[in-house]
Amino acid sequence: MQAARAHRLPRYRLVIEMLARTGMRAGELCELAADAVTLIGDAYWLRIPVGKLRNDRFIPLHPELVVLLAEWTATNTEYIRAQKHLMADEHAPIDRRTVHRIVATTAKKAGLGNVHPHQLRHTLATQAINRGMRLEAIAALLGHRSMDMTLIYARIADRVVADEYASVSAQIDALYATAGSPTAALPAEIETAAMIRLRTESHARMLGNGMCTRPVELECRMESACETCAYFRTGPEFVPVLLRQRDHARKNGQTDRADLFAGLVAKVIEDPT
DSSP: OHHHHTOSSHHHHHHHHHHHHHOOOHHHHHTOBTTOEEEETTEEEEEEOOOTTSOOEEEEOOHHHHHHHHHHHHHSHHHHHHHTBTTOOSSOSOOHHHHHHHHHHHHHHTTOOSOOHHHHHHHHHHHHHHTTOOHHHHHHHHTOSSHHHHHHHHHHHHHHHHHHHHHHHHHHHHHHHHHSSTTSOOOGGGSOHHHHHHHHHTTOEEOSSSEEOOOTTSOOOOTTOGGGSTTEEOOGGGHHHHHHHHHHHHHTTOHHHHHHHHHHHHHHHHOOO
16 A cells, blocks of 8 residues: 555556455456446445446445545546546556556565455455454455355454464463563563453443443442443444433433433444444
């Protein structure tokens, strides 16, 4: 991404970011119609009319891609209209050979060695599954007709987890070997984000509408007002309960509590993670 953004030709950055952020195949990128960008509601989507497996699909566009595409179309309007392809400029509609060359030269400049366009598709899918995206959603994003194709990324993710475990284990073994004593304290930086999350969640107490992540050594002073506590955490799975609590509060004239539950619902919808 950094190498593409530093390139003097806008085409290079657009090609790299389109492939990396949408998971499109190189051929699909080349065949994008002039009107492929579609506004649905208040969000922009990319319409891929015909893919390798003959299944039309829509891909949500990242905000940075929306900006890039707006700049691209503003600069190349006459070429896009004349050639009826979104990826057209003064040269001609882009072809697969050009896409491969752009990816390869950009990767070389970034010091990554030999990289081909399909690897960016694999990268997006692997990142998505490692961050908890459902297999069905990944299949829809990539245009997979069979879930067997998407399950490949689940196996890749398993290997990634195994590799990360081996890496962390090696670091810890090395630290123990040099610490002089197996009981010596390890530096705080050895604790990864995933380890911190596991540590904080391992003692979490389930509530009716969320989780209490208060450390066990701290005394609870909130009594029954859990939702206003800094250690209170909720998520999408609790939205039906929160909505019932909001409606109950409204029915009974409890304005403050109704606003509290409404705010929690809005926060979950805005950031479901």
